[in-house]
Amino acid sequence: MTTIFINIKELLQTRTSTIEKVSGQEMKILPSIKNAYLLVKDDEIIDYGVMNDTCFGIADEVIDCTGKIVMPTWIDSHTHIVYAGNREQEFVDRINGLTYEEIANRGGGIVNSAEKLQNTSEEDLYKQSKKRLEEVMQLGTGAVEIKSGYGLTPEAEMKMLRVIRKLKQEYKLPVKATFLGAHAVPKAFKNNTAGYIDQVINEMLPAIANENLADYIDIFCEKGYFSIEDTKRVLAAGKKYGLKPKIHVNQFNIIGGVAAGVEYNALSVDHLEVISDEDIEILKNSETMPVALPSCSYFLSIPYTPARKLIDAGLPLALATDFNPGSTPSGNMNFVISTACIKMKMTPEEAINAATINAAYAMGIAESHGSITVGKKANLILTKEIPSYGFLPYAFGTNNIDSVFINGKKI
Numbered sequence: 001m002t003t004i005f006i007n008i009k010e011l012l013q014t015r016t017s018t019i020e021k022v023s024g025q026e027m028k029i030l031p032s033i034k035n036a037y038l039l040v041k042d043d044e045i046i047d048y049g050v051m052n053d054t055c056f057g058i059a060d061e062v063i064d065c066t067g068k069i070v071m072p073t074w075i076d077s078h079t080h081i082v083y084a085g086n087r088e089q090e091f092v093d094r095i096n097g098l099t100y101e102e103i104a105n106r107g108g109g110i111v112n113s114a115e116k117l118q119n120t121s122e123e124d125l126y127k128q129s130k131k132r133l134e135e136v137m138q139l140g141t142g143a144v145e146i147k148s149g150y151g152l153t154p155e156a157e158m159k160m161l162r163v164i165r166k167l168k169q170e171y172k173l174p175v176k177a178t179f180l181g182a183h184a185v186p187k188a189f190k191n192n193t194a195g196y197i198d199q200v201i202n203e204m205l206p207a208i209a210n211e212n213l214a215d216y217i218d219i220f221c222e223k224g225y226f227s228i229e230d231t232k233r234v235l236a237a238g239k240k241y242g243l244k245p246k247i248h249v250n251q252f253n254i255i256g257g258v259a260a261g262v263e264y265n266a267l268s269v270d271h272l273e274v275i276s277d278e279d280i281e282i283l284k285n286s287e288t289m290p291v292a293l294p295s296c297s298y299f300l301s302i303p304y305t306p307a308r309k310l311i312d313a314g315l316p317l318a319l320a321t322d323f324n325p326g327s328t329p330s331g332n333m334n335f336v337i338s339t340a341c342i343k344m345k346m347t348p349e350e351a352i353n354a355a356t357i358n359a360a361y362a363m364g365i366a367e368s369h370g371s372i373t374v375g376k377k378a379n380l381i382l383t384k385e386i387p388s389y390g391f392l393p394y395a396f397g398t399n400n401i402d403s404v405f406i407n408g409k410k411i
């Protein structure tokens with residue numbers, strides 16, 4: 001089965017060879033072809049270029065893209081979309097003046113989500129989660145990482161990871177599973193963080209590895225959650241099972257999480273709303289991708305990751321949603337790129353690079369996704385008729401997507 005997209009107003013993110021990521025000044029460049037065609041065979045991109053007469057009659061299916069842009073799908077390298085129930089009451093509490101930390105101290109926050117999840121069946125959890133996955137796919141997300149971390153008991157963490165595995169089996173997009181047992185200290189281990197870390201390392205990790213349920217390991221490295229010492233213990237344990245770290249660091253405080261992540265060869269360090277010059281130097285000498293989560297900053301009214309500082313220092317940057325019930329009840333990558341441009345002063349080129357090619361790196365799928373390259377998977381966004389790609393972040397809140405293709409098939 002071959003499909004040809006013809007009369008494409010502009011084909012974005014065309015890369016002749018597979019590059020892993022773009023950093024610093026390179027992020028300003030978004031290669032593209034105007035008046036282009038794109039040829040797909042089964043699930044793979046096999047050819048593209050400037051429109052010419054040979055484009056006609058060579059494919060089983062022809063899609064006319066006059067006035068429309070084609071680009072790789074968004075890649076969301078950081079989500080928590082498997083969760084039970086919602087937390088709109090805490091949202092109202094925050095409007096009325098409580099902080100995220102105060103809500104957590106009153107038994108709300110992650111621990112609240114954990115209680116709901118523990119009391120939800122695996123089947124019901126799957127049903128709730130697949131609705132969210134289908135929603136974000138329609139919004140242009142063509143690959144997604146999903147974390148555990150709302151279980152906080154061995155049984156409930158396994159339940160979450162099995163739901164992620166089922167999503168991976170049922171849907172055709174790449175799904176990566178991250179074990180985030182160390183997301184918060186559960187009530188049963190109050191004032192005994194070390195005891196909980198023991199359980200994460202000695203009970204949960206071996207069971208998860210035994211069923212091959214996780215690709216990566218994560219921890220919420222933050223004051224009031226888990227220390228640098230806890231972080232190093234968990235990452236060292238994960239390493240034994242071949243799980244690379246992707247970790248939550250520097251959301252509220254700088255406690256050394258970036259250095260710990262780099263020390264354990266983290267694929268990504270995520271959040272970075274606060275970051276020191278020292279952290280930037282450490283990242284420069286690493287293979288670790290910094291990931292910003294602007295929808296979280298928006299929802300919590302906390303500082304945005306200083307993208308300009310990172311990019312101008314020569315670093316790469318990826319963007320993701322952090323879709324979760326507490327701090328980011330939205331998985332809309334279009335809103336993420338708008339917010340990155342509006343609030344973080346990223347250019348549209350930088351934001352699109354951050355949400356495609358660099359995001360693929362942060363998810364560990366750069367070889368097969370993230371750009372229009374021969375041999376890569378045909379996970380594509382076809383926009384509505386829009387004046388230019390700058391219109392995507394500019395017209396925030398508007399859905400500019402006509403259709404989404406996963407492995408060459410329209411969803």
Ligand SMILES: [Zn+2]
Nearest residue numbers: 078080248322
């Ligand atoms: Zn997160």
